[in-house]
Amino acid sequence: MPLSRQRRFVTPGPEETLEALAARALPEEPLEAALERVRGWNLHIFGMRQPRGLLLGSDVVFVEPPLA
Amino acid sequence: MFDVLIRGGLVVDGSGAPGRVADVAVNEGRIVAVEPHIDGGARRTLEAAGRVVSPGFIDPHTHFDVQLLWDGAAKPALEHGVTAVVPGNCSLSLAPLKAKDRAALVGMFQQIEELPPAAFTEAFEWTWEDFAGYRAAVEPGLQVNVAPLVGHSLIRLWVMGADANRRAATADEISAMQDLLRASLDAGAVGLSTSFIDVDENGRPVPSRFAPFSELDALAAVLGERGERMLQVVPEFYDTDITIARIDQLADLSLRHGIPTTFSPVFDSRLTPDNVPRTMARVEEQFARGARVWPQMQTRPIDISFSLLRPSLFFGRLPRWVRVLRQPLETRLASLRDPSVTDRMLADCGPDGGAAMMSELVVRGGDAAPAALVGMTLGEIARQRDESCARALINLSLEHGLDVAFVAASRGHDDTGRIGPMLAHPLMHIGASDGGAHLASFATYGDTGYLFSEFVRKAGALTLEAAVKKITSDTAQIWGLKDRGRLARGQAADVVVFDPATIGRGEERPEFDMPGDGMRYVRDAIGVDAVVVNGQIVREGGRYTDARPGEFCGVS
The missing domain is CATH 2.30.40.10 (Urease, subunit C, domain 1)
Incomplete structure (x- = not known):
């Protein structure tokens, strides 16, 4: 059985910063735009977490919006 | 004879x-x-x-690590027919742990399991550091069998000290973690647990959450090397997309290292009715690839009880409330009488004064609550008092020495007609009781009895034989527990006689x-x-x- 398409994600590399991750995940985007998109798609990190935006090594970071 | x-x-x-x-x-x-x-x-x-x-029934998700030191029966689990428990879930166990790090672990246990501080100071002598030492301390007093996991957060803490919840590990540190995991498995641990969601008493993520996937991969390699040992995780269960991402990660680890994996909890909810169907669809796809990713589902509905006498899971999203409720009683009473404190607490509850969160709370009774209020909702009481719900909760509690318990009933996972078929699904692992945890929030005992009363007798979702299989031989097979889970010649004689x-x-x-x-x-x-x-x-x-x-x- 092939795997169905699911929302794409990446995980941070050791000590990888959010900027580096955004540039890696969305290389075609200008960095600021990539950062904005990553923040908007990952409210579990950038909305709900205290302290907000603390990127953890184990995080799942979505690189696209929820699938329709 | x-x-x-x-x-x-x-x-x-x-x-x-x-x-x-x-x-x-x-x-x-x-x-x-x-x-x-x-x-x-x-x-x-x-x-x-x-x-x-x-x-005998096997409970695959418990936190009896501490209780077993003074209560080898894990009461009242054993009297419900549970003859084997798996402690050490969610990245937390009682070993390996250096003496200097005990305070850090106690804080995590207090936050995550709601164990009182006295459980660590009055009930046992903390003599061990490594896993073999914990086993030596606990095993002589056991009435119930134990299949413990070793916690990833502790392994990090042992190797990295205070850096465990600050940074990624170096290659040498990961190698040291692998050696420590090997030693723990050789001393009797059946697998490794990790958590993607838990926080310590200060609201800071537990050490396991600072580990990149490469670290977990290295530890999973040890689980495979030692022979199909279990990896347990607690994922971000509130979000289906993240849960599916975790399923995919676990599947990759399962296939790469030849290990079983399990995640818990999986909840059904009217607010997210597609959560379980989507989760199970992904699980089916991954099993079809040969991966072993077992979802765990509890049988009982979610009911949360609390009073302001103790911190509670109920206030998990209100850190200020948690901080106040963790204060010593006299300090807490003073805080709750101090408008400069309570005004901020109330503000945290939102512009509706806590109505959305608290209006359906019901006064439990059996404590200092006036009899006339027992069974009333906090919303009704707040209207009578012309106060917001949160204000009424604080003031009513203060008027009775804080000894007024409320129950938040049926907070989800309570639709028997939906949950019965989910429990019966051949890939659903019945467990996630959290036995021995969340002590001041709800009873984590009796899920097996509820399986029979609600889903066998009342709903007919499972036959008697299917229900027994789910919580005995299925569990033993999933976890690789040798000679457990069957009534057959040569098996360990763990037996329950029930009506x-x-x-x-x-x-x-x-x-x-x-x-x-x-x-x-x-x-x-x-x-x-x-x-x-x-x-x-x-x-x-x-x-x-x-x-x-x-x-x-x-x-x-």
Whole structure:
């Protein structure tokens, strides 16, 4: 059985910063735009977490919006 | 002469096969015969006519690590028929841990499991650091069998110290973690647990959450090297997309290292009705690839009880409330009387004054609450008092020494018609009881009785035989527990004798039996006549015996 398409994600590399991750995940985007998109798609990190935006090594970071 | 002979019961052997009337003979801790009629005498005979005789139930998600040090029965789990428990879930165990790091672990246990501080200072002597030492301390007193996990957060803490919840590990540190995991597995741990969601008492993520996937991969390699050992995780269960991402990660680890994995909890909710269907669809796809990713689902609905006498899970999203409720009683009372504090607490509850979160809370009774209020909702009481819900909660509690308990009933996972088929799904692992945790929020005991009363007798979602299989041989197979989970010749003699017409769980009630007069909610067992562990009767006629036959389970 092939795997169905699911929302794409990446995980941070050791000590990888959010900027580096955004540039890696969305290389075609200008960095600021990539950062904005990553923040908007990952409210579990950038909305709900205290302290907000603390990127953890184990995080799942979505690189696209929820699938329709 | 047998040690124990159980006569004339309906033997439901854990295989899923139809029950049959038979005798069960036990010698030297093992089942030696299951036959329609067994001749010969026995030192102890249990008459089981009209009763079911089944393998002991196995609870795969508990936090009894600490309680087992003073209570080898994990009460009241054992009287519900649970003969084996898996502690050490969610990245937390009691070893390996250096003495200098004990305070950090106690803080995590207090936050995540709601254990009172006295549980760590009054109830046992903390003599060990490594896993072998923990085993030596706990195993002699066991009435129940134990198949412990070792916690990823502790492994990080041992190797990295204070940096465990600050940064990624170096290659040398990961290598040291692998060695420590090997030693723990060799000393009796059945696998590794990690958490993607838990925080410590200061709201800071627990150490396991600072580990990149590459670290988890390196530890999973050790699980495979030591022979298909289990990896347990607690994912971000509130979000289906993240849960599916975690399933995919676990599947990759399972396939790469040849290990079973499990995640818990999986909840059904009216607010997210597609959560379980989407989760199970992904699980089915990954199993079809050959991966083993077992979702765990609890049987009981989500009910949360609390008073302002103790911190509670109920306030998990209100850190200021948690901080106040963790203060010593006199300080807490002063804080709750101080408008500069309570105004901020109320502000945290939102512009509706906490109505959305608290209006359906019901006064439990049985404490200092006025009888006239018992059964009323906080919304009704707030209207009578012309206060917001949050203000009424604080003021009513203050008027009665904080000894007013509320219950938030049916907060989800309570639609039997939906949950029955989910539990019956062949890839759904029944567990996630959290036994021994969340002591001041809800009773984590009696889920097995509820499986039979609600989903076998009432809803008919599972047959008696299917339900027994789910919580005995299925669990043993998933976890690789050697010689457990079946009533068959040569198997360990873990046996439950119960009345299929009445087995269930009692009403939730407070019990003040924790160290330091700590309180927990419990449920009594209903319809369980006798429990046998490793061939010795540990519960009979509503009483515990003095036998201590429990042991660490071997893995196959």
